[in-house]
Amino acid sequence: MSDRSQLIETGTPFQFDAERDAEFERLVKRYPTRESMILPALWLTQEQEGWISAEAIGYIADRIGTFASKVFEVATFYTMYNLHPVGExxxxxxxxxxxxxxxxxxxxxxxxxxxxxxxxxxxxxxxxxxxxxxxxxxxxxxxxxxxxxxxxxxxxxxxxxxxxxxxx
Ligand code: FES
Structure with missing residues (x-):
């Protein structure tokens, strides 16, 4: 199993594309707190990129208004989130x-x-x-x-x- 305690930096800023951005805004209205959006935001990122980079963790934290360490904890806990590039x-x-x-x-x-x-x-x-x-x-x-x-x-x-x- 690959190391899930290390995030990979791409050196390129991450942001949601227009479709995921709209989906994020739609979902955020349905959740009681913005921190509840960590799991769906990670899914949106993985759907867009195939995996979740260090830059994406920072971006999600900023969008939600929480600490990157909280997003990191969730992303590293669940093995369904890919923390390194994956194949087709x-x-x-x-x-x-x-x-x-x-x-x-x-x-x-x-x-x-x-x-x-x-x-x-x-x-x-x-x-x-x-x-x-x-x-x-x-x-x-x-x-x-x-x-x-x-x-x-x-x-x-x-x-x-x-x-x-x-x-x-
Ligand atoms: S042990 Fe493999 S699905 Fe539960």
């Missing part, structure tokens, strides 16, 4: 107990063999990235894989192979 297809493999016992490692090993990436890596062509994440909440159908947020359950190497074929 971001593959998350659950590594928690049920998935661990039912073969998540064979899937991770297969992805390394097929794509040459380990958890935390992005493929050279930028198409795929891989991450091991904590329980995705579908333990009854382990092992579970998510690709760009979409769930794939009861996975094994053969199913992963078939899924990759639809992404290449």
């Amino acid at each position: 297809y971001h593959i998350c493999v659950c590594r928690t107990l049920s998935c661990y016992l039912l073969g998540k490692q064979q899937i991770v090993d297969y992805l390394y063999q097929e794509l040459g990436i380990k958890p935390g890596d992005v493929s050279k062509d930028g198409k795929f990235s891989l991450e091991e994440v904590e329980c995705l909440g579908h333990c009854g159908t382990a092992p579970v894989v998510q690709v760009n947020g979409e769930f794939h359950e009861d996975m094994d190497v053969e199913k992963m192979k078939a899924l990759l074929a639809t992404l290449k």
Whole structure:
């Protein structure tokens, strides 16, 4: 798993595009306090950029009117927020107990063999990235894989192979 305690600086200021800016303003009216907007603002950022940079954390804090450290705490706590650049297809493999016992490692090993990436890596062509994440909440159908947020359950190497074929 990649280091979630370090933010990456891009050297480029971040701001919402017009669509996300309008969505932020729409949502902010629905929440009781502006700090409640940390989670949705992080989602909007990830939707726009694919990941969340140090500059984005500062921007969100300014937009909400809170400390960057609070936004940082939330962003680093939840593994669904990407804190480093990801591929066009971001593959998350659950590594928690049920998935661990039912073969998540064979899937991770297969992805390394097929794509040459380990958890935390992005493929050279930028198409795929891989991450091991904590329980995705579908333990009854382990092992579970998510690709760009979409769930794939009861996975094994053969199913992963078939899924990759639809992404290449
Ligand atoms: S342990 Fe993998 S989804 Fe819960």
